[in-house]
Amino acid sequence: MPVSENSTGLKVWQIRDRNQTLKRWFGYLLAVAAFMWCWKQISDVTTWYFVWDAPRIAADIGSRAMPPRWDYMGELWVPIWDTLNIATLGTLLALIMAVPVAFLAASNTTPSKTFVRPVALFIIVSTRSINSLIWALLLVSIIGPGVAAGLVAIAIRSIGFCAKLLYEAIEEIDVKQVEAITATGASRWQVMVYGIIPQILPSFAGITVFRWDINIRESTVLGLVGAGGIGLQLSSSLNVLAWPQVTLILLVILVAVVLGEWVSAKVRGAII
Amino acid sequence: MSTAVLTDVTLDQRLGTAWKKPNFIKNPILRWALFIGAIVYLILAFNSIDVNWSRVSEGLIRGWNFVVAFANPDFFSRGTDIREGLIESVIMTVTSTVVGIAISIPIGLGAARNIAPLPVYIVCRGIVALSRALNEIIVAILMVAIFGFGPLAGFITLSFATIGFLAKLLAEEIEDMNKVQAEAVKATGSSWMQWINYGVQPQVMPRLVGLSIYRLDINFRESAVLGLVGAGGIGATLNTAFDRYEFDTAAAILLMIIGTVMVLEYLSGVIRKKVQ
Secondary structure, three states, X not given: OOEEEOOOOOEEEOOOOHHHHHHHHHHHHHHHHHHHHHHHHHHHOOOHHHHHOHHHHHHHHHHHHOOOOHHHHHHOHHHHHHHHHHHHHXXXXXXXXXXXXXXXXXXXXXXXXXXXHHHHHHHHHHHHHOXXXXXXXXXXXXXXXOHHHHHHHHHHHHHHHHHHHHHHHXXXXXXXXXXXXXXXXXXXXXXXXXXXXXXXXXXXHHHHHHHHHHHHHHHOOHHHHOOOOHHHHHHHHHHOOOHXXXXXXXXXXXXXXXXXXXXHHHHHHHHO | OHXXXXXXXXXXXXXXXXXXXXXXXXXXXXXXXXXXXHHHHHHHHHHHOOOOXXXXXXXXXXXXXXXXXXXXXXXXXXXXXXXXXXXXXXXXXXXXXXHHHHHHHHHHHHOOOOOOOHHHHHHHHHHHHHHHHOOHHHHHHHHHHHHOOOHHHHHHHHHHHHHHHHXXXXXXXXXXXXXXXXXXXXXXXXXXHHHHHHHHHHHHHHHHHHXXXXXXXXXXXXXXXXXXXXXXXXXXXXXXXXXXXXXXXXXXXXXXXXXXHHHHHHHHHHHHHHHO
C-alpha cells in the first residue's frame, strides 16, 4: 500500500505510489503542452484585431438582422418541401441499401466471414466517416446541382450509420427463436422472415426515425454547396448580405429541427 | 358417405383458419391510412424532383473518373496543401474537444435535474437545446462572419457543438446514477464539491471518457467540412480540388480522412475497453 510520511513522521495513506504519481504528472504535462502548442498554431494564423472587434461586429449584424423579413416566407415553402423530401427519400434510399449491407456485416448472418464481412464493414466505415456535405459536393460535380444530388448524398451518408446500428441489432438477436424456426424445416429465407426479422423490426423502425431526424438537420445545409433545399436560399441570402432573410431562414430551420425531433421522439416512444 | 362429407370446405373447417403473420400495426384503418398516405407522399415527392438526365449522363463519365481516381489517389502534387490542411484540422479537433469538454462538464452538472436547482437546470438545458438545434455549418458561417476567416472560427464552432452533445449525455448519465452512493458521501458531511467529486464523479467517469473520445472522432469529421465556409481545416483544400475536377487529389484527401477516422475509432474502442 503506497504511503508517504508527513512532517511529523506519521504515515499517510495515498492512492498512488511515487512512480505512478510522477508518471501521471508527466502525462498531464504532455497533454497540456500539446494543447498549448495547438492553441499557438491557431493563435498564429488568427487576426486578433478582428477578434477584439468581434462584439461590435456581432452587435452590428444583430441590429441589421432584426426584425426578420416575414414576407420572404412565401418564397420558402418550396425549399422547405424540397428539404423534407431530401431527408425522407434519402432515408428510404439509404435503408434499401443499408439492409443488405447490415445482413452481410453481421457475423451471424454473413455468408462469408473472411471475404464478404470485411467488404461490408469497409462500406460502413467509409460512408460514415465522410460528411454528407462532402458527399453533396462530390455529387453536385457528378450529377449536377439540384435536389437529386442532395438526396443521394444524404442516402450515401446514412448507409453506414443505419447499417452499423442494424448489424449490431442482428448480432444481438435471440438464437433460440431462430433455432426453433430452423427446426420446423424452414428454408434459409423462411428463417430470415420468421426468425430474424421480427426480432430486429423494432430497432429497425427506431433507427429509421432516428436517422430521419438527423437527416432533417443535415439537409437544411446541403444547399450551401448547391444540392437543393432551404440551404440554397440561405447561401444566396448570405451572399447578398440580406440579414433579415437569413434570420427568417434560421428561424424556419430551427422550427423544422425541433418539429423533426418531436416527431421522431413520438414515433420512437410508440414503437419501443 | 363419409368420403362425400370430407370435401375441401369441411377439411378447412376442421383444421381452422391458417396462421397468419400478425400485422405490425393492429388497427386496420390506421394501417391503410398510413399506407395510402405514404404512397401519396412518395408520388408527390418523386414528382417534385426534376432530374436533368442529359446532365446526369454527362456527369457519369466524371463519376467514373472519380472512381478511377480513387484507385490511384494523388497524395503528392498538392502535398503541402493537404498536409497543412490536415494538421490544421487535427489542431482544431484537439483544442475544440478539450475546451468543449471543459465547458460542458459544469453545464452537464447544471442540466442534471437531481443535482441542480430549477433555475440553473432551465438555463443549462436551454444552452444544450440551442447548441443541438443549430447545425455546425450554420454556426460556422456566423462565426466566420463575426471572427473572420481561419481556424479560430472553426475552433469556436466545434467547441459550441461539443457542449450540446457532451453536456446532454453527461446530464442523462448523472440523472441515471445510483443515488445510494451519492447519499452515503453526503451523509459523511461533505461539502458540495466533495460530494460531486466522491459521490457523483466516479459513477459517470467511464462514460464521460468514452463520450469524450467519441466526440473527438465526430469533431475531426466535422472539421473536415468547416473549411467549405472558410472556417479552417482540410475542407478548403477539398473544395478547391472538387471545383477544379482534380479528383485524384480529392480522393487522396478523402482516403486520409477515412484512414484517420478508422484509427480514431480503433483507439476509442481500445480506450473504452480499458476504462469500463
